[in-house]
Amino acid sequence: MQLHWSPRSPFVRKVNIILEECGMTDTVERIRSVAVFAAPPNPEILRDNPLGKIPVLITDDGQKLFDSRVICEYLIARAGRDDLLPTDPAARIKHLRWQALGDGLTDILLLWRTERARGAHADPVVEAAFETKTRAALATLDAESADLSATPFGLGHISVLCALGQLDFRYAGCGWRDGLPRLAAWHATIADRPSVASTVVVDDGGGPAGAADEVPAFTYGVSP
Structure with a gap:
């Protein structure tokens, strides 16, 4: 399988956690892909996801799965891990x-x-x-x-x-x-x-500036 991913994406992190939990990390080839909301879509991603977003999982039989919800359900089912998403x-x-x-x-x-x-x-x-x-x-x-x-x-x-x-x-x-x-x-x-x-989001410098904002958008103790 192949995965369009970025270490900066919280939705990719969801998939990575599921892969770790299911013992499937080594079954996926990771393709470092930059997706920016306020920019032209990345053509490499667009070929596999018409929405131009990551993560995208390309399965062994050629299915192109998106978004993280669909990918996670697919991996959980493939691994037979009903404990992660119960059938009840x-x-x-x-x-x-x-x-x-x-x-x-x-x-x-x-x-x-x-x-x-x-x-x-x-x-x-x-x-x-x-x-x-x-x-x-x-x-x-x-x-x-x-x-x-x-x-x-x-x-x-x-x-x-x-x-x-x-x-x-x-x-x-x-x-x-x-x-x-x-x-x-x-x-x-x-x-x-x-x-x-092991899946904490990090900035690898593979796209636009990724450091946490120096001035918080909001703080607790301050009324909205």
Whole structure:
């Protein structure tokens, strides 16, 4: 199999965690691919994904799978790891809901950073909306931290972890751990899990500037 990937992508990280959990890391050839939202699509990616986004998985039989949700379900099924995405309807819906929340938060964080990059042309109404949604999503996760802890590790947890990782990577200094102590405590219990620790998002210099923003978009202790 081949994977269009970047070490800077939170959605690629989801796939990498699943590969680690399923013992399938060595079955994938990684193709370093740069995908930038506010730029012309990368033709190398576009050939395999008409949406021009990563990750993209090319299977052994030539299927081209996107996005991370589809790829993760494919890998989980291929590995027979029902523990990561249960077949029981109630347990499955719980994980899919957390996946929707984690992925949705990650999308907001990516789009918010793109809007901020417009500088003086950034729309303050749009930025305020991103902040409100970010705070609401994080408050929900903080309130559900006990349930996250009590539920066996799976795809929902991975999606939430990747959203929190994006906070650490691009919104360093926002103080989410101080403002959300229950969520921070849960995160600390699994941060050292091998699949989590080995896939932390990093800036390899393979695209536009990737250091975390020097001035946080928001901070805890400040009203939205």
